[in-house]
Amino acid sequence: MTKAERTRQFIIETTAPIFNSKGYEGTSISDITAATKLTKGSIYGNFKDKNELAAAAFDYNLEKIRNGIVSRSLGLKDPTEQLLVYVDFYADVFEKVVFAGGCPILNTATDCDDSNPMLYQRVRSALVEWHRHVESVVEYGVKKSFFTSETNPGEFADNFLSLIEGGVLLSKTLNNKRHLMSNLNLIRKMISEIRN
Amino acid sequence: MTKAERTRQFIIETTAPIFNSKGYEGTSISDITAATKLTKGSIYGNFKDKNELAAAAFDYNLEKIRNGIVSRSLGLKDPTEQLLVYVDFYADVFEKVVFAGGCPILNTATDCDDSNPMLYQRVRSALVEWHRHVESVVEYGVKKSFFTSETNPGEFADNFLSLIEGGVLLSKTLNNKRHLMSNLNLIRKMISEIRN
DNA sequence: CTAAAAATATACCGATTGGTATATTGTGAT
């Protein structure tokens, strides 16, 4: 890894939580130079513009979460266990997520209007991918008779994602993990109710 | 209503959807003067600063939703019906809410970091009030034996709010009402399951 | 109708915004 690549990575890692907590408009180049102790020249030598850095920071924030899920899912066959990975993951990392500014999907989806199509497209793709993953796990579970045939995978995924995102929002805003835990409890109940 | 009061109200109503969709930082005084066709002098003659206007706009956005709920709840005694008011309300006004920039609670809670304590305090209060209302309706239902005694009002309110907020987020971001409707369906099921 | 007061417009302020051209420094292969 060359010097420039290391610097680029350093900038991304340093500014990712800033973008996540202050938003795209709310994060200034001064914020970035202050946090990295670098100068504008260095920032713009490594990134075309603020937009490219914001996109890289979003990708980084997202990848960290995705890695957390994927690494816990390795080798799991039982769809119930795969769904519970999310429940355990968010119960475990909630404090860390809040410290890093909250859920990047929730933040970016709310922060971005159509005036920032690059970030908006990214957050839409992330949401679709997440939805499709949960949906496909449930579909698999139905097909293999882990789950009852009346189960609607798409609706289940809607409820699943919303309870997690809504729980993070409530718990972060009200500074109380209990709200998220209530939702994770409901998810556990939902899973047990569709099991054969 | 004096001229100034009318102007003040006009400014609030005109800028409320702008603040809601672009956020506090993202909304500039130029945005405000452009939308109202007024000048800075007029804006600052009616509001101490941008913060005061943002707070008034948030209050206005919130009040519109609250009025929608309250007006549909008038005279209702059955707690089941009171809870269903929310379900029907969000099914009805979803498009309007999206057009106005989304749910102000969701947007403002995400937009505000601790750097804007005035707005942050407002959104927290709104969230606490909403939570308490749902919780108290369920508590009343349990006490009057509409709902089973095993029902946990606090947890129910957590799930309830999260499903609505999460559904609005998903449906707005993915531009498909279906996600919200899935959640409203689950809320209906949750209500029927706690009924005696 | 008039005069005082309130509301709005104009013109400006310093600070900060994102971005760039250029100078300086640091790196790495020979």
Place this chain on the structure above:
DNA sequence: ATCACAATATACCAATCGGTATATTTTTAG
């Protein structure tokens, strides 16, 4: 060690930011 080039720093740009002092217009009370 040197030299070419990559990487970083410095200094600057026009535009915009939130905000204000003052001039002008409009409203309102007598």
